[in-house]
Amino acid sequence: MSTIPVNEPLLGERELEYVSECVRTGWVSSAGRFIQEFEQKWAAYCGRKYGVAVCNGTAALQVAVAALDLKPGDEIIMPTFTIVSCALAVIYHGCVPVLVDSDPRTWCMDVYQVKAKITSKTGAIMPVHIYGHPVDMEPLLDLADEYGLAVIEDGAEAHGSEILFGRNTNSPEWRRCGSFGTVSCFSFYANKLITTGEGGMVLTDDSRLAEKTRNLRNLCFIPGRRFHHEEMGFNFRMTNMQAALGLAQVERIEEIVARKRWLDQEYSRRLKKIPGLQLQQEEPWSSRVCWMYGLVLNPETDMDARLLSQELKRRGIETRPFFLGMHEQPVFHRRGLFLEERYPVAEHLARNGLYLPSGLTLTEDQLVRVCDAVQEVLS
Ligand SMILES: Cc1ncc(COP(=O)(O)O)c(C=O)c1O
Structure with missing residues (x-):
């Protein structure tokens, strides 16, 4: 019985054609036609004016934070339940992460906190x-708006997801994730809907911020004065080969989104019949595109995520644990951060949550095998 992986990228002929063009023409570095095309297409898809491609999603967060006019010691409010990249980007810039807990239904930050x-x-x-x-x-x-704060939106896991905006008005409209931040960040790691292997992007509508982000990604070179620097930058450039992969996928984003929606519906339909599971609740104002399908074990199952994961592994099914909250990370405790802070929802998610195989290559038979195995382990 073959193992069902948590994810496998789905790469096709177009990807091969575009990447081959880079190799054939020699445009393999961060110069080349695919970078700008990819930036423009992804920005347009998300409803933004400017896109700045970088080498990964962590780098996108780092340049996004650095591009804003934040001073050392400024506080940035973020969820505890997220990847470490978010807190690192804040700390690397000399700012202070301030945490909030998750909403127990959506697992996203509880905005009312x-x-x-x-x-x-x-x-x-x-x-x-x-x-x-x-x-x-x-x-x-x-x-x-009320407090004059910048918004650094992390859409790494939400390619194509939408929100019904203006839901209390007469003219609500669906808007994509990535369209909301002063700066909005994406990851294109191999398990993301659009992948460039490793990659990321910052989106904005502000031409000054776009220019600043572009400079920061490229060592803050000054046009016309080569090797003269007035600011500290990073080398976070994306290569033309990575952008070639990304462009080929943006060109078929609708197909990718449709596949993920199918996977989401099928998992939800089957798993909601299994007692003891809590699934991510979709709010009526949301049209989510599932990145990874997660589930959380309720206390009556007498099982935690680690045990479930081991049992599924024995049945040839790979899973991944949920995030461990930032407030429980030893690396931050050692810096004196978040000591004594408690976030019960995030702690519950971290101990009892895992995500199932959710890649674009997952077949219906595999999905059924996963659901049957979950049921078997829990019964
Ligand atoms: C929410 C979120 N932000 C940022 C990142 C970082 O992206 P990368 O792995 O491309 O550095 C990830 C990675 O999975 C993520 O899930």
Whole structure:
């Protein structure tokens, strides 16, 4: 019985054609036609004016934070339940991460906990759309407006997800994740809907921020004065070969999104019949595109995620644990951060949650095998 992997990228003829063009023509570095085309197409898909491609999603967060006018010591409010990249980007810039817990239904940051964390030092909010479900951006953006805060949106896991914006007005409209931040970040790692192997992008509508992000990604060279630098930058450039992969996929994003929606519906339909599981609840204002299909064990199962994962592994099914909250990370405790802080929802998710095989190559037979195995282990 072959193992069902958590993810496998689905690469096709177009990817091969574009990457071959890079190799044939010698345009393999960060110069070449695919970079700009990829930037423009992804920005347009997300409803933004500018895209700046970088070498991974962590780098995207780093340049996004660095591009904003934040001072050392400024606080950035973010979810505890996220990847370490978010907190690292804040700390590398000399800012201070301030955490909030998750909403127990969507597992995204509880936006109603944000206001209580705003102080005179708050400079930005960093919402992270978890596993494809959007953060409730409307009240969050109202808060950002009210307090004059920048928004660093992390859409790494939410390619194509949408929010019904203006839902209390007469003319609500669906808007894509990636369209909400002062700066919005994406990852194109191999398990993301659009992948460049490793890669990322920052989107914005602000030409000054786009220019600054572009400079930061490229060592802050000054046009016309080669090797003269007035700011500290990074080499976070994406290669033309990576962008070639990305462009080929953006060109078939609708197909990719449709496949993920199918997977989401099938998993939900089958798993909701199994007692003891909590699934990510989709809010009526959300149209999520599942990045990874997660589940959380309820206390009555007498099992935690680690045990379930081992049992599924024995049945040839790979899983991954959920994030461990930032407030439980030894690396941050050693820096004196988050000591004594407790976030019960994130702690429950971290111990009892895992995600199932969710890649674009997952077949219906495999999906059924996964659901049957979950049922067998829990019965
Ligand atoms: C929410 C989120 N943000 C940022 C990142 C970092 O992206 P990368 O792995 O491309 O550095 C990830 C990676 O999976 C992520 O899930």
